[in-house]
Amino acid sequence: MTTATTPRFVRADGPDKVTGSGRYTADLTFTGMLTAKFRYAEVSSARIVRLDVSAARAIPGVFSVITADDVPDVRFGPFVQDRTLFARDVVRFEGEILAAVAAVDAPTAQRAVNAIVVEYEALPVVTDVEAALTPDAPLVHAGWAGYGAADALVRDRNDASFSSIVKGDVDAGMAEADMVISSRYVADGCHAAPIEPRAVVAQWEGNKVTIWTSTQVPFDARAGVCETLEMPASRVRIIVPHLGGGFGGKCGFHYEAHVAALARAAKRPVKLVFSRREEFLAPDRRREGIVYSIETGVKRDGTITARRVWLAIDNGAYTADSGFFSQIAAMHALGPYRIPNVSAEAHLVYTNHQPSGSVRAPTAPQSCWAVESHTDEVARAVGIDPVEFRRLNAVDTGAEGPSGQVYGEIGVQQCIDAATAAAGYGEQLPDDEAIGVAIGWWPSFSVPSGAYVKIDSDGSGQIITGAQECGTGAVMTLRQLAAEELGMRQEDFELVYQDTSVAPYDMGATGSQTLFNNGRAVLAAAGQIAEQLKNLAAEQLEASPADIVLADGQASVAGTPSKSVPIAELAAIAAGGELLIGHGSGAPPGPPSLQGSSCVGDVGMAAWVGPQFSGHAVRV
Numbered sequence: 001m002t003t004a005t006t007p008r009f010v011r012a013d014g015p016d017k018v019t020g021s022g023r024y025t026a027d028l029t030f031t032g033m034l035t036a037k038f039r040y041a042e043v044s045s046a047r048i049v050r051l052d053v054s055a056a057r058a059i060p061g062v063f064s065v066i067t068a069d070d071v072p073d074v075r076f077g078p079f080v081q082d083r084t085l086f087a088r089d090v091v092r093f094e095g096e097i098l099a100a101v102a103a104v105d106a107p108t109a110q111r112a113v114n115a116i117v118v119e120y121e122a123l124p125v126v127t128d129v130e131a132a133l134t135p136d137a138p139l140v141h142a143g144w145a146g147y148g149a150a151d152a153l154v155r156d157r158n159d160a161s162f163s164s165i166v167k168g169d170v171d172a173g174m175a176e177a178d179m180v181i182s183s184r185y186v187a188d189g190c191h192a193a194p195i196e197p198r199a200v201v202a203q204w205e206g207n208k209v210t211i212w213t214s215t216q217v218p219f220d221a222r223a224g225v226c227e228t229l230e231m232p233a234s235r236v237r238i239i240v241p242h243l244g245g246g247f248g249g250k251c252g253f254h255y256e257a258h259v260a261a262l263a264r265a266a267k268r269p270v271k272l273v274f275s276r277r278e279e280f281l282a283p284d285r286r287r288e289g290i291v292y293s294i295e296t297g298v299k300r301d302g303t304i305t306a307r308r309v310w311l312a313i314d315n316g317a318y319t320a321d322s323g324f325f326s327q328i329a330a331m332h333a334l335g336p337y338r339i340p341n342v343s344a345e346a347h348l349v350y351t352n353h354q355p356s357g358s359v360r361a362p363t364a365p366q367s368c369w370a371v372e373s374h375t376d377e378v379a380r381a382v383g384i385d386p387v388e389f390r391r392l393n394a395v396d397t398g399a400e401g402p403s404g405q406v407y408g409e410i411g412v413q414q415c416i417d418a419a420t421a422a423a424g425y426g427e428q429l430p431d432d433e434a435i436g437v438a439i440g441w442w443p444s445f446s447v448p449s450g451a452y453v454k455i456d457s458d459g460s461g462q463i464i465t466g467a468q469e470c471g472t473g474a475v476m477t478l479r480q481l482a483a484e485e486l487g488m489r490q491e492d493f494e495l496v497y498q499d500t501s502v503a504p505y506d507m508g509a510t511g512s513q514t515l516f517n518n519g520r521a522v523l524a525a526a527g528q529i530a531e532q533l534k535n536l537a538a539e540q541l542e543a544s545p546a547d548i549v550l551a552d553g554q555a556s557v558a559g560t561p562s563k564s565v566p567i568a569e570l571a572a573i574a575a576g577g578e579l580l581i582g583h584g585s586g587a588p589p590g591p592p593s594l595q596g597s598s599c600v601g602d603v604g605m606a607a608w609v610g611p612q613f614s615g616h617a618v619r620v
Helices: 014-019 105-117 170-174 218-229 256-266 276-281 322-333 365-383 386-393 412-423 473-485 515-541 567-574
Strands: 001-003 034-040 047-053 062-067 097-103 118-124 157-168 180-189 200-203 207-215 234-241 270-273 290-300 303-318 342-350 450-455 461-465 493-497 548-551 554-555 559-566 580-585 616-618
Touching: 001 105, 034 256, 047 097, 047 207, 062 105, 062 256, 097 105, 097 256, 157 322, 170 290, 170 303, 180 365, 207 218, 207 256, 218 256, 276 412, 290 322, 303 322, 322 342, 322 365, 322 473, 342 567, 365 386, 386 412, 450 473, 450 515, 450 567, 461 473, 461 515, 473 493, 473 515, 515 548, 515 554, 515 559, 515 567, 515 580, 554 567, 559 567
Parallel strands: 001 616, 034 270, 207 234, 303 342, 461 493
Antiparallel strands: 034 097, 047 118, 062 097, 157 342, 180 290, 200 207, 200 270, 290 303, 450 461, 450 580, 548 554, 554 559
16 A cells, blocks of 8 residues: 655755746856857768868967867767767767867857868668668668677677567467457657756866766766766766756756867856756757557457567667667567567667767656557457446556566556546546546656765754756755654654765666665664664663654653653764664565556646555655
8 A cells, every 4th residue: 555654844945946046957057167069060071181170279268179089089888888979980860969168258269160161971871670670771770790899788780689488479479369359550769858848057176176066866877977988986076056947857967078078178157057958959868769569469359369469769860878778668668568478679770870878767758658559459359348347457456567577556447447437437528528548657666876864963854865966856855754754743853965076976867766775775764873873862761762742742661751851852962972873785686576577639647646556655
C-alpha cells in the first residue's frame, strides 16, 4: 500500500523564486567578466576544409578565440567516446560547435563569430533511421570501430547500440494465436525547452577553476571538464545556483569545458548564456525520435500469446548518454503485460541530426504511446472493452516481466481501478465525448548517493548533499526526512547542496531517483546522529539509550515524557566533545529476482485522470 509521511511546510527556495530575489547562473557577474559566443556549423554533414579565426582574433575587445586546436584532442562520451569538444575535421550535425569567442560584450563577441571563415566539402547526409541500418548506407562515423566504448554495447556501423529481449518462443506463440495484429508507429523528436536557457560562468584562480552552471548533474559536469581538459577533480569545482528547469535536457556534460577553456585563454571570468534560438539549435539533449513495428498474437478470449517488436531510435550524430536507450526502449515497448513469448529488437542509430539524450524518461513516453495505441487496436480486433482487455493482461505482484524479473508490489491493477472510477468510465457520455485509457510506466534507477548531516551547538542542523533541485523536491523532502528521524522541525535544517567541493557524490536530478537514493543517504546519516543523541540523553536522564525517544525537539524517556532534555541542550554538550555528525550512502539495492530468463474534426481533452502507484509517498 502507498503510505505518506510528514505534513506540508513552505519550500526553502519558494520566497526567492516567487519574489525574483533568487540568483540563477545568468544573474552572476564578476569584475572584468567577458561574454562568450559560439560559432556553429551551418551544415549537417561535411568535411572542414578551412577554419580561419585570424580575423576574429584581430577585432578590438576580443580576448580569446579557441577551436579544436586549442584544447586537448580527447574523445569523450559515457557510453561511446565518439565526440570532441569542438568539431575536428568533420561536421556531423547543423549546430555543432566549431569555435568559441570571449569578448568584452555580446555585440563584439558576435562580430568575432561572424568574422570566422569556414569552408566545407559536402558529405552524404544520413537522416532516415531505417535507411541508415542498410549495409550500403553512408557512415556517420567512418572510424566508429576505433572508438572506445562500454564493453556491454553491441555496435555495428551506424548501429551505435543494439539490444534485444527474448523470452519463450515467439514464433510458437504467434502460431498459437487466433489472430495476429500488426502496427507501425513513428514518434518525432522534440526538445526539453526549460524556461531557463543554458548558462555557464567560469573563473580561474591559479590552476583551479570554479564553474557555475545550469546543470542537473554537477558531478557528471565536473567529470566531463576533467576528462576533456585533462585536469584532476581536485582542481575543478562545479556550483549550481537556482536551476530554472531541466526536464532531463540539462543532464550530462555540456558547455562547462568550452567556457572554462575560454576563461583560461582570456585570463578573465567568462559567461555564456544561450538565446532561445540557441536552445533549439545547439544542445545535445533532445528527445529521440523512434520508429516502431509491433506485432501481437492474441486468442479470441483476449489472452495475449506473443509479441514481437522492432524499433529504431534516432541517436543523432553522437551518443551522449543515450547508450542505454535501446535497452530501456525494448523493455517499455513490450508493455506492462503478462506475455509468455516475446521478442524485441532495438537499434540506436547514428544520423546527422542533433544528438539525442535524456529528456524525461528517455524512450518511455514514445514507447508507452506506441504500445498502448497498439493495445487498443488488439482489443478492438477481438471485440473486448479496452479497459477489460488491460485488466485481463496487465502484470500484477508476483508476475514475471519480459526480462525475467519477478515484480514486487507494482500496483497496475489498482491504478486501472482508480482511474476508471475517477473518470466515470462506463457511464453514459454525450455524443461528442469519449474516455481513453492507457498505462504508462517507468523504473526508478538505483545509483550511489551520499549525504552528511550535522547538528550545531545551538541545535540547528545542516544537510550537506550532492542532490539537485530542479523540481525534484529535494529542498523539502530531505529536510523532512532528517527532521522526522531526529524528532526536530523541518525548519531547523538548512540544505547545503549543488556544490561538488562541499558535498559527497550524487548522480544528480535524473532518472526519477533523487528521493529514493539520496533520501536513504540522509536517513542513514540522521540515524547515526539519533544514536549519538540517545546516548547523550541517556547519560543526562539516567536511562537506557534504548528507552530514549526523540520528538518535538526533546529527548525523553519512553512512558515518562516529563523526564526530558532539549535536543539543543544535548547539542551544546556535544560541542565540547563528540561532534554530532553523521554520514550516509544511498547504496543501490541488490538485483531483482529473476525467473528464467475513426475521428474527423478537432479533438480536445476536457479532463485527465492519472493515478500513480509509488510505494511510500512523502507528502510535500
